[in-house]
Structure formats: structure tokens, C-alpha cells
Amino acid sequence: xxxxxxxxxxxxxxxxxxxxxxxxxxxxxxxxxxxxxxxxxxxxxxxxxxxxxxxxxxxxxxxxxxxxxxxxxxxxxxxxxxxxxxxxxxxxxxxxxxxxxxxxxxxxxxxxxxxxxxxxxxxxxxxxxxxxxxxxxxxxxxxxxxxxxxxxxxxxxxxxxxxxxxxxxxxxxxxxxxxxxxxxxxxxxxxxxxxxxxxxxxxxxxxxxxxxxxxxxxxxxxxxxxxxxxxxxxxxxxxxxxxxxxxxxxxxxxxxxxxxxxxxxxxxxxxxxxxxxxxxxxxxxxxxxxxxxxxxxxxxxxxxxxxxxxxxxxxxxxxxxxxxxxxxxxxxxxxxxxxxxxxxxxxxxxxxxxxxxxxxxxxxxxxxxxxxxxxxxxxxxxxxxxxxxxxxxxxxxxxxxxxxxxxxxxxxxxxxxxxxxxxxxxxxxxxxxxxxxxxxxxxxxxxxxxxxxxxxxxxxxxxxxxxxxxxxxxxxxxxxxxxxxxxxxxxxxxxxxxxxxxxxxxxxxxxxxxxxxxxxxxxxxxxxxxxxxxxxxxxxxxxxxxxxxxxxxxxxxxxxxxxxxxxxxxxxxxxxxxxxxxxxxxxxxxxxxxxxxxxxxxxxxxxxxx
Ligand code: B12
Ligand code: SF4
Numbered sequence: 001x002x003x004x005x006x007x008x009x010x011x012x013x014x015x016x017x018x019x020x021x022x023x024x025x026x027x028x029x030x031x032x033x034x035x036x037x038x039x040x041x042x043x044x045x046x047x048x049x050x051x052x053x054x055x056x057x058x059x060x061x062x063x064x065x066x067x068x069x070x071x072x073x074x075x076x077x078x079x080x081x082x083x084x085x086x087x088x089x090x091x092x093x094x095x096x097x098x099x100x101x102x103x104x105x106x107x108x109x110x111x112x113x114x115x116x117x118x119x120x121x122x123x124x125x126x127x128x129x130x131x132x133x134x135x136x137x138x139x140x141x142x143x144x145x146x147x148x149x150x151x152x153x154x155x156x157x158x159x160x161x162x163x164x165x166x167x168x169x170x171x172x173x174x175x176x177x178x179x180x181x182x183x184x185x186x187x188x189x190x191x192x193x194x195x196x197x198x199x200x201x202x203x204x205x206x207x208x209x210x211x212x213x214x215x216x217x218x219x220x221x222x223x224x225x226x227x228x229x230x231x232x233x234x235x236x237x238x239x240x241x242x243x244x245x246x247x248x249x250x251x252x253x254x255x256x257x258x259x260x261x262x263x264x265x266x267x268x269x270x271x272x273x274x275x276x277x278x279x280x281x282x283x284x285x286x287x288x289x290x291x292x293x294x295x296x297x298x299x300x301x302x303x304x305x306x307x308x309x310x311x312x313x314x315x316x317x318x319x320x321x322x323x324x325x326x327x328x329x330x331x332x333x334x335x336x337x338x339x340x341x342x343x344x345x346x347x348x349x350x351x352x353x354x355x356x357x358x359x360x361x362x363x364x365x366x367x368x369x370x371x372x373x374x375x376x377x378x379x380x381x382x383x384x385x386x387x388x389x390x391x392x393x394x395x396x397x398x399x400x401x402x403x404x405x406x407x408x409x410x411x412x413x414x415x416x417x418x419x420x421x422x423x424x425x426x427x428x429x430x431x432x433x434x435x436x437x438x439x440x441x442x443x444x445x446x447x448x449x450x451x452x453x454x455x456x457x458x459x460x461x462x463x464x465x466x467x468x469x470x471x472x473x474x475x476x477x478x479x480x481x482x483x484x485x486x487x488x489x490x491x492x493x494x495x496x497x498x499x500x501x502x503x504x505x506x507x508x509x510x511x512x513x514x515x516x517x518x519x520x521x522x523x524x525x526x527x528x529x530x531x532x533x534x535x536x537x538x539x540x541x542x543x544x545x546x547x548x549x550x551x552x553x554x555x556x557x558x559x560x561x562x563x564x565x566x567x568x569x570x571x572x573x574x575x576x577x578x579x580x581x582x583x584x585x586x587x588x589x590x591x592x593x594x595x596x597x598x599x600x601x602x603x604x605x606x607x608x609x610x
Pocket of ligand 1: 112
């Protein structure tokens with residue numbers, strides 16, 4: 001039997017990671033049952049073991065710009081082991097040809113993988129993969145729930161759950177609105193809640209809502225639609241907004257110890273009702289893209305909907321007043337920045353009372369307006385590092401890769417980098433952190449806050465900002481140790497008895513794809529011992545029918561039929577042994593049907609063997 005491997009490439013392995021790379025667990029859910037459970041490798045924990053890849057295996061690799069080079073290396077290793085190599089993720093979406101040239105790809109998936117991955121795997125199993133699969137931008141109702149049952153439990157501090165994709169804004173340094181689109185695509189809130197319940201069952205109470213922008217409809221958007229008498233637009237916006245409130249109302253019903261964190265635009269600061277709903281929903285913090293503290297700076301990045309000066313401090317304080325902590329994100333190296341901007345920025349961050357802050361240097365990420373501009377400039381007189389044009393900086397070996405920042409009219413990258421470091425040091429000195437940690441309720445939480453602040457600062461030094469390898473190595477050792485301690489602070493007692501509400505209506509939709517309950521936590525009690533009441537017994541029967549139905553269709557990607565699935569989320573999960581037996585029955589049946597005899601002497605199609 002072939003194996004599917006999904007690899008999250010990274011040059012830096014810390015043994016413990018802060019946030020789960022969500023794509024890994026979503027693609028696991030998208031893997032057709034015919035291929036069995038995929039093997040997940042997150043290289044931010046440990047590097048891949050090449051010997052684990054066998055001829056005929058399928059290796060899916062996700063690349064963003066920062067890890068593309070390592071991703072291509074993994075692809076070459078996989079291909080040399082005789083595997084099918086498939087790339088996806090934002091960078092592969094933008095530069096599919098690169099994955100073929102540098103990463104020895106057999107295939108590339110552009111855009112969303114939730115549906116396309118199933119097709120790729122099926123084609124690889126048949127020995128006939130296509131080259132480019134266009135996953136496009138699928139509807140929110142088709143977003144898959146992640147397979148958390150495949151996650152190593154003791155490695156991550158926060159899990160990540162997506163509730164919406166896309167962002168209506170068009171900031172010049174950001175590619176999200178171009179790749180994910182400007183039309184917000186909301187996931188069904190029932191599916192989101194199911195997944196979160198699943199995570200809380202297994203002991204995760206800290207969850208990052210991995211959304212591009214948690215506030216897709218602003219009060220200004222609504223006012224403009226009203227003023228323009230645009231009834232259709234107003235209805236659309238109102239529907240999106242009310243679904244957001246529905247989601248938050250359901251989040252509010254979850255165990256009170258849950259903590260959510262998301263990303264949001266500053267405009268939410270005008271919307272007290274929204275912030276209050278967030279607080280009730282236990283969304284305790286949000287990354288707010290402040291970017292610049294001056295009007296010129298904001299204009300330069302097409303973000304003039306943000307506030308500057310005193311109004312900015314007030315706007316950020318409003319979040320806190322409503323109980324939502326802010327992780328302020330600031331960019332240095334804007335064309336309008338001067339040496340004085342650095343101090344002004346950190347003072348604003350301190351004055352605005354943001355709980356965390358990140359100070360990033362303007363980087364030209366592909367797919368952005370800034371990148372396009374820079375590439376055009378460079379075309380006139382290309383700069384090369386070795387034989388690589390600087391506009392393909394991610395292909396320059398890491399040892400010689402210059403720190404890649406957008407050129408500035410009056411300051412060198414070195415100067416900007418040095419000044420940025422000082423800003424980090426000032427914001428994260430022990431005294432400043434101790435003061436900020438007063439926002440936590442207990443001593444334990446205060447200690448956690450202090451550790452997390454330092455870890456956050458240090459991890460940045462390890463992955464992007466520090467310039468010399470000695471410092472990088474030192475910070476890696478430190479981060480490894482601290483990350484381990486921090487993880488313990490985030491751990492929660494599992495709640496296997498927790499259940500989602502019954503979502504009768506939502507699950508009668510034919511659009512529904514693999515729900516969270518399939519990601520059965522192994523430790524759940526057997527239905528017969530855990531549910532004496534008649535309503536639950538009825539659910540057990542439905543659950544069995546449902547499992548049988550899945551086995552019958554084991555050779556095609558899982559799709560549920562509405563008639564089988566009533567009151568789905570109340571159904572208890574099968575025990576581990578039950579699940580294993582049922583799965584292996586499904587698989588061995590399939591192997592027999594296809595004449596496959598397992599690894600040695602397997603008749604499976606192997607890349608290059610045709
Ligand atoms: C949550 C998030 C984070 C979190 C969590 C990261 C993590 N561990 O997962 C945090 C805050 C830590 C973070 C950090 C950073 N992030 Co970030 N992040 C995001 C965000 C908002 C969502 C990512 C996510 O989980 N999406 C949900 C999953 C399910 O979607 P997905 O990853 O897109 O995967 C789908 C498809 O792409 C495809 N797919 C993906 N991989 C594969 C593989 C195969 C084989 C196939 C077939 C398909 C496939 O299928 C998936 C399902 O549809 C994205 C924005 C975005 N829209 O992508 C930015 C984004 C990925 N981040 C970005 C950046 C720049 C960063 C940082 C460098 C920021 C910084 N300055 O430090 C760091 C880098 C961290 C690192 N070393 O990885 C950029 C990347 C740009 C680029 N060209 O590479 C993005 C696109 C945002 C932006 N503004 O442009 N990030
Ligand atoms: S930076 Fe944020 S607000 Fe701007 S386009 Fe990207 S996701 Fe949207």
C-alpha cells in the first residue's frame with residue numbers, strides 16, 4: 001500500500017511549535033480514504049526522514065515564499081526516492097513553474113486544496129497525474145474541517161481553525177486579497193464549532209482563528225451601501241455580518257476556559273457591538289495591522305482607512321476597553337519612514353497599550369503591488385546574487401541570502417534592520433513586559449505572559465530578523481527550551497465528554513463535506529457505556545449506518561448524503577479499536593480489488609516507471 005506524506009518544510013526545527021500549520025490537517029482530511037491516513041511531517045518540529053519515503057508514495061509539499069527553497073529540497077529528495085511529488089500553497093500558486101524547475105514537481109495545485117487534493121491523489125494512484133490542478137477559490141461551505149486526530153498532541157501550543165477566507169481591502173504589501181480574493185468566503189459556523197469542540201475534547205483551549213480578516217464588513221461599508229441605495233449589496237453585507245454574530249454567539253457557549261485569537265482591521269474599533277460579541281466569544285486578542293503611525297505612511301501602503309496620531313492610540317485603546325487585547329503589527333521601511341519614525345512608533349505602541357507588538361521590515365512578497373513595482377524597477381538594471389536575480393531572493397541559498405527588504409530612498413537595509421532591533425528590544429524589555437503582564441488574572445497567567453512575550457520576540461530573531469548565524473543558533477536553543485515550557489502552560493485537561501449542539505439544518509445541505517466528528521479523538525468512550533439516554537442511543541444507530549456507508553464508498557473522496565445524517569454532531573465517536581477495524585476492513589477490501597499487495601513487489605504505478 002502506498003503512503004501519502006504531507007510535508008510542511010522548514011529549515012528551523014524547534015521540537016515544539018506555537019501554532020499548528022493548518023493546511024497539513026486540512027489536506028489530511030482531503031486525502032481520499034483509498035490512500036489511507038497520510039503521514040504528516042511538520043519540519044518546524046523535526047526534519048523529514050528520507051528513508052520513510054518509498055517508491056510510488058505521494059508527497060504533498062506546501063510552500064510559502066519563506067520556505068520555498070527548503071520545500072524544493074524536500075521535493076527533490078522525495079523524487080529521488082521514487083515518489084510522486086506535488087506542490088501547493090501560496091508560493092506554488094504564484095510560481096507553479098518554479099516547483100517544476102527547482103522542486104522536481106510532478107504536479108502543482110494552484111489555489112485551494114480542499115477539493116483538488118483528492119483528485120491529485122486519485123490520479124497519482126492511477127499513475128496518471130496531471131501537471132496543473134486549479135483548485136480555485138471554493139465556496140466557504142466547502143472548506144474542510146481539519147483532521148486533528150492525526151496531530152501529535154504534545155507538540156503545539158495553539159491549534160488553528162479558519163472561519164473565513166479573503167479580504168475586501170487591498171493593502172500594497174499584502175497578497176491575500178489577490179490570492180484569496182476580496183470576496184469574503186465564510187465557513188459554516190456549525191462546522192467551525194464542531195472542529196473547535198473536537199479540539200477542546202483533546203485538550204486544546206487556545207485556538208488561533210487563522211483568518212485573513214475577522215471583520216469583513218465594516219460599519220462604513222453598510223453606511224455606503226445604504227447611502228447608495230444599493231439594496232442587493234446591503235443585503236449581502238448584512239447577511240455576512242449576521243453570520244459573524246451567529247458564529248460568535250456559538251463560540252460564547254463553549255467552555256469558558258477557551259481562548260481565541262484572530263486577525264482584524266482597526267475599523268472594528270468603531271464597532272462596539274462587534275467587539276463586545278468578540279469578548280463574549282472569548283476572542284481575547286487580535287492582530288491589528290497598524291502598519292504606520294503617520295498619515296503619509298498609511299497612504300503609501302493603501303491603508304488610509306487606518307487612524308494615525310492620537311486617534312490611533314484611542315482606537316487601539318477601544319479594543320482593550322471592550323476586552324480584546326491587541327497585537328499591534330507595525331512595518332518599518334516604508335518610503336515615508338525617517339530615523340525619527342522608529343522612536344515615534346514604539347512610543348505609540350506603548351501609549352496605545354497594545355499587549356503585544358511585532359515590528360516587521362517591509363518585505364516585497366510576491367503577488368503584492370509593492371513586489372510588482374519593485375520587479376519593474378529591477379527589470380531596468382537587474383541585481384544578481386550569484387546567478388539569481390534579487391527579485392527571486394527566496395531562491396538564494398540561506399547562507400548567502402541578503403536580508404530581503406524593499407529598498408528605501410534614504411536608509412540602507414542595515415540601518416533599518418538595526419533600528420528595528422532596538423524597537424523590539426525596547427518594547428520587550430523585562431520592565432515593559434512586567435507592566436503589561438498586569439492584565440492577566442493570576443500569577444500563573446502572568447508567568448505565562450512573560451514567557452510568551454520573550455518567546456515571541458526570540459522566535460522572530462530566530463526566523464527572520466537576526467543577521468548573524470551565532471545569534472540565530474543561540475536564539476534557537478533558547479527558543480527550543482522556552483517553547484517546551486510554554487507549551488505546558490497552554491495545555492488543558494481533555495474534555496472527551498464535550499459535544500456540539502445538534503445542527504439539524506446545516507447538515508441537511510448536500511454541500512457538506514467531511515465533518516469534524518470523523519477526526520475522532522482516540523480516547524472517547526464507547527457509545528454503549530457513555531449514553532444511557534434514549535435520544536443518544538438513537539444517535540448511535542445513525543452513527544453505525546453512517547460508518548457502513550463510508551466504507552461502501554471508500555474509493556472516492558468522502559461526501560455525505562443528507563438523508564443519512566440527521567443530528568450528526570450529537571453522534572458519539574467510535575472507539576479507537578472500532579475505528580481501526582472498520583478502516584482496515586475498508587482498506588484491505590480496496591487493496592484486493594486493485595490487485596495491490598503492499599510495499600514489497602507492489603504493482604502500484606511508480607513515477608518514472610512507465
Ligand atoms: C494564520 C497565518 C499565520 C499564523 C500561523 C502560521 C502557521 N503556523 O500556520 C502566523 C501568525 C504564525 C503567521 C506567521 C507568518 N506569516 Co502568515 N498567514 C496566516 C494566514 C492568515 C492563514 C494561513 C492559514 O492557516 N490558512 C488556512 C489554510 C487551510 O489555508 P492555506 O494555508 O492557504 O492552504 C490551502 C491552500 O493554499 C492549499 N494548500 C496549501 N498547502 C498545500 C500543499 C499541497 C500539496 C496542496 C495540494 C495544496 C496546498 O490548500 C489549503 C486548503 O485549501 C495566511 C493568509 C492566507 N490567506 O494564506 C498568512 C500568510 C501565509 N502569512 C504570510 C507571512 C508573510 C507570514 C510571516 C512571514 C509573517 C512575518 N512577517 O513574520 C510569518 C511566517 C511564519 C512561518 N515561518 O511560517 C503570508 C505569506 C506570503 C508569501 N508569499 O509567502 C500570508 C499569505 C499573509 C500575507 N499577508 O500575505 N501566519
Ligand atoms: S493586510 Fe490585512 S487588511 Fe490589508 S489586504 Fe491583507 S489581509 Fe486585508
